[in-house]
Amino acid sequence: EVQLVESGGGLVQPGGSLRLSCAASGFTLSAYWMHWVRQTPGKGLVWVSRINPDGSSTNYADSVRGRFTVSRDNAKNTLYLQMSSLRADDTGIYYCVRDLGSPNYYDNTAYFSDWGQGSLVTVSS
Amino acid sequence: SYVLTQPPSVSVAPGETARIPCGGDNIRAKSVHWYQQKPGQAPVVVIYYDSGRPSGIPDRYSGSKSGNTATLTVSRVEAGDEADYYCQVWDSSSDRVFGGGTKLTVV
Numbered sequence: 001e002v003q004l005v006e007s008g009g010g011l012v013q014p015g016g017s018l019r020l021s022c023a024a025s026g027f028t029l030s031a032y033w034m035h036w037v038r039q040t041p042g043k044g045l046v047w048v049s050r051i052n053p054d055g056s057s058t059n060y061a062d063s064v065r066g067r068f069t070v071s072r073d074n075a076k077n078t079l080y081l082q083m084s085s086l087r088a089d090d091t092g093i094y095y096c097v098r099d100l101g102s103p104n105y106y107d108n109t110a111y112f113s114d115w116g117q118g119s120l121v122t123v124s125s
Numbered sequence: 126s127y128v129l130t131q132p133p134s135v136s137v138a139p140g141e142t143a144r145i146p147c148g149g150d151n152i153r154a155k156s157v158h159w160y161q162q163k164p165g166q167a168p169v170v171v172i173y174y175d176s177g178r179p180s181g182i183p184d185r186y187s188g189s190k191s192g193n194t195a196t197l198t199v200s201r202v203e204a205g206d207e208a209d210y211y212c213q214v215w216d217s218s219s220d221r222v223f224g225g226g227t228k229l230t231v232v
Contacts, residue, residue, distance in 0.1 A: 044209075061220070109174070112160070115169070
């Protein structure tokens with residue numbers, strides 16, 4: 001059974017940093033593109049970032065580029081999202097998501113096959 | 126940036142058919158996926174690649190596209206279908222894009 005378990009969320013002050021982790025099990029993490037998706041009450045689901053299977057290629061939404069860094073440790077079956085210079089509008093539930101596309105190229109038509117339960121990040125003073 | 130437009134809410138009586146539209150420029154050229162999210166739970170894909178249905182999803186769920194609109198149809202609606210539904214595509218300007226979501230209410 002595929003499982004994605006996020007951790008590391010919490011309350012942080014504006015300007016602060018936080019690192020989310022996502023522990024993967026039930027599949028070979030190194031074979032999949034992975035993403036982070038954020039959900040806020042006012043804006044629904046928003047794609048945040050993606051990383052290729054070996055970690056050599058990443059992409060970010062304009063709203064987080066330069067402040068967030070996605071990485072992975074396939075040996076530890078873990079995905080990370082390092083968040084810095086956090087703002088109030090970064091508040092939300094962050095989901096770790098598996099992409100069912102090919103491992104050899106970015107299949108932008110692929111869908112999100114598996115989601116974690118989410119980790120709540122609250123940015124507030 | 127690319128925008129997908131969904132109505133905030135759709136209401137339907139049990140046993141009736143619910144249709145949830147998702148509008149987007151040139152959506153006919155894109156692969157559309159639909160996700161269902163129930164309160165307190167993570168989203169789950171219910172339709173992929175416009176009209177494909179994952180195993181375990183009832184055949185009451187179907188997807189279609191016409192013009193600049195993709196539509197998720199839920200036939201013979203049940204109380205358990207109450208949820209938020211999101212469409213999603215990829216666009217070169219924004220990577221993965223979600224619609225704003227539609228709350229399906231069974232009245």
